[in-house]
Amino acid sequence: MLRAGAVVTASGVAGCLGTSRGPTFEEGFEDGLGEWGRDAAIGPEVDLPDFEWRIEVSTEQAHDGERSLSVFNEGDYDDGTCWAVRPISVAPGSYTATVTVEFWSESESFNTLRDAVVRLGPEPPQAEEDFPSPGVNTTALGQTPYGGLREPLWLADGWRAYQFEWTTPALSTDTLYLAVGTSVIWEGDSTHYVDAITVELSEV
Known part of the structure; x- marks a missing residue:
């Protein structure tokens, strides 16, 4: 799990940022799940089959087009994370990656009920600890084994x-x-929507 200050120092990386080729990957879920898989994790005190979660393509909300990814999880245990994950083809090399994801929340809240979790790395996440720690965004961390964020939802209507x-x-x-999902912070069932995902890679 990445924490603030847990930076892997770049060694021997030279050169300057190359010209971005535009988005390497874009997703709006207009054609369904495609190559997206789904997974979840919860603490050892709860059996995973007892944790209710669901990820599916929906027409209830959309940032662009007519569909988005619906992410539901229950809040009874004040714990649990679920995510969708898919492979993205790249050429070997060194990059600066910029990942942007639109998340929908039902309303604005002063309480942190859920965190958005996003991750890009050489391996798919297997557990909640494979995402950054709460409040961490790898933008300011320099070179790290994987990129990502874990930041509060419900910040906007x-x-x-x-x-x-x-x-x-x-x-x-x-x-x-690439993995996108939500992590439970507070009691209460919650559904969020994910759309307009872009990944841009610039060679270093």
């Missing part, structure tokens, strides 16, 4: 953009994994 940058190490892989 409707859609709000969440964005992070990731300075990658030298990548030998030709596949990165």
